[in-house]
Amino acid sequence: MYQLSQLVALAATLSTAMGAYQGFNYGSSFTNGAAKQQPDFEAEFRTAQGLVGAPAGGFTSARLYTMIQGGTVNAPISAIPAAIATRTSLLLGLWASAGDAAFTNELQALSSAIQQYGTALGRLVAGISVGSEDLYRISPTGIENKENPGAAPLTIAHYIKQVRDIIAHTALDGVPVGHVDTWTAWVNSSNQVVVDASDFLGFDGYPYFQKTQQNDIGHSKSLFDDALSATKAASQGKPVWITETGFPLSGKTMGQAVPSIANAKYYWDQVGCPLFGSTNVWWYTMQDSAPATPNPSFGLIGSTLTTTPLFDLSCNSSKLSQTTSSSISLASGVSITLSQSEISTVSSATTFLAPVSSLASNGTMTVASLPSGTSTAASSGKASSIKGSMGDAIAVVMLAMALFGP
Ligand SMILES: *[C@@H]1O[C@H](CO)[C@@H](O)[C@H](O)[C@H]1NC(C)=O
Ligand SMILES: *[C@@H]1O[C@H](CO)[C@@H](O)[C@H](O)[C@H]1NC(C)=O
Numbered sequence: 001m002y003q004l005s006q007l008v009a010l011a012a013t014l015s016t017a018m019g020a021y022q023g024f025n026y027g028s029s030f031t032n033g034a035a036k037q038q039p040d041f042e043a044e045f046r047t048a049q050g051l052v053g054a055p056a057g058g059f060t061s062a063r064l065y066t067m068i069q070g071g072t073v074n075a076p077i078s079a080i081p082a083a084i085a086t087r088t089s090l091l092l093g094l095w096a097s098a099g100d101a102a103f104t105n106e107l108q109a110l111s112s113a114i115q116q117y118g119t120a121l122g123r124l125v126a127g128i129s130v131g132s133e134d135l136y137r138i139s140p141t142g143i144e145n146k147e148n149p150g151a152a153p154l155t156i157a158h159y160i161k162q163v164r165d166i167i168a169h170t171a172l173d174g175v176p177v178g179h180v181d182t183w184t185a186w187v188n189s190s191n192q193v194v195v196d197a198s199d200f201l202g203f204d205g206y207p208y209f210q211k212t213q214q215n216d217i218g219h220s221k222s223l224f225d226d227a228l229s230a231t232k233a234a235s236q237g238k239p240v241w242i243t244e245t246g247f248p249l250s251g252k253t254m255g256q257a258v259p260s261i262a263n264a265k266y267y268w269d270q271v272g273c274p275l276f277g278s279t280n281v282w283w284y285t286m287q288d289s290a291p292a293t294p295n296p297s298f299g300l301i302g303s304t305l306t307t308t309p310l311f312d313l314s315c316n317s318s319k320l321s322q323t324t325s326s327s328i329s330l331a332s333g334v335s336i337t338l339s340q341s342e343i344s345t346v347s348s349a350t351t352f353l354a355p356v357s358s359l360a361s362n363g364t365m366t367v368a369s370l371p372s373g374t375s376t377a378a379s380s381g382k383a384s385s386i387k388g389s390m391g392d393a394i395a396v397v398m399l400a401m402a403l404f405g406p
């Protein structure tokens with residue numbers, strides 16, 4: 001007899017040990033256009049690391065959009081020394097939508113940063129994104145939203161090559177180089193050359209903006225999952241990193257999507273919580289409203305820097321599985337008993353048992369999508385001999401072992 005709470009605790013302990021990047025996106029300027037300086041970045045990074053109730057591992061990574069410090073031509077962005085001072089890992093970014101001359105300045109800032117910070121920087125770099133939503137901006141939707149100019153696929157592929165040449169034989173040698181774009185750009189086969197050129201695909205997806213579809217909050221999770229699956233299908237097996245997603249806490253209604261703190265928390269629990277710790281995620285975002293609040297606004301903490309978020313980030317409410325009875329009999333004869341308080345906090349089987357695709361009422365558990373490196377896969381039932389190699393999969397496999405007995 002196993003108490004579900006013990007298994008949840010076990011799963012949580014194991015999840016802590018895994019190594020996915022978890023962080024936010026950071027612009028180079030405030031909403032009034034003032035350039036962020038090193039102390040500003042340091043304050044933001046420390047706030048992210050100190051967020052009250054954050055899930056295991058905390059938010060210790062930063063995605064940047066440009067290598068260039070605001071107010072300079074091509075000096076390295078001061079987020080770099082701030083990241084070194086706070087031990088914040090970095091998904092570096094080069095802005096690629098402003099033409100070749102501007103991109104040359106991005107490359108110069110990258111070179112200078114490598115020269116100036118060397119291995120202190122190399123240790124922190126999760127990857128380098130060449131561009132951000134440049135392909136979206138030249139698509140019909142991007143043009144309709146007046147977000148032109150962007151950059152063409154061949155241009156991005158060429159820029160990626162230039163970045164690879166610059167980092168070769170430096171402290172950044174071997175760092176993954178890729179591109180960030182909306183999922184709609186990744187699934188567009190006209191952009192294939194960028195997939196070919198990339199080590200990873202940075203996925204930006206916002207069900208909130210998918211106004212031509214049924215995008216009320218109840219459908220947000222399935223819209224996100226569909227977009228991610230479609231991107232993975234187009235990725236040629238390359239890693240897909242979540243580089244932007246989130247749901248606005250305030251602002252205008254988009255289709256059927258209504259911004260609110262409650263809906264932002266729902267989206268966090270449904271979409272974020274299952275990803276944290278197992279997939280690289282740079283959420284959008286901790287703060288987007290200093291000093292003025294944009295419409296819509298996605299920031300978790302409002303316009304004042306504070307470690308107290310506007311909703312509970314803990315993922316506690318998405319951790320337990322839904323059940324209609326207080327006891328589940330297992331096929332193997334082992335049973336787990338849920339206390340009344342556990343039942344009341346339960347929300348969704350698919351989130352708690354992330355890679356477990358189903359848990360029938362008779363206790364038959366189906367294990368799905370085990371990661372590569374898993375030595376023995378079992379598709380259903382007894383899962384005693386599976387050894388996982390990462391993340392939630394290990395936790396779930398351990399859970400399966402506990403449920404079904406060794
Ligand atoms: C597909 O990608 C190409 C090249 O980036 C672009 O010109 C075209 O508009 C895109 N189509 C759609 C439907 O987004
Ligand atoms: C979430 O659960 C953990 C472990 O049970 C607990 O320590 C923490 O206080 C909870 N956080 C919130 C915000 O409820």
Ligand SMILES: *[C@@H]1O[C@H](CO)[C@@H](O)[C@H](O)[C@H]1NC(C)=O
Nearest residue numbers: 331332359360361362363364
């Ligand atoms: C348990 O339920 C599943 C799904 O309904 C079914 O496929 C399986 O045969 C059942 N197992 C037993 C031992 O009854």
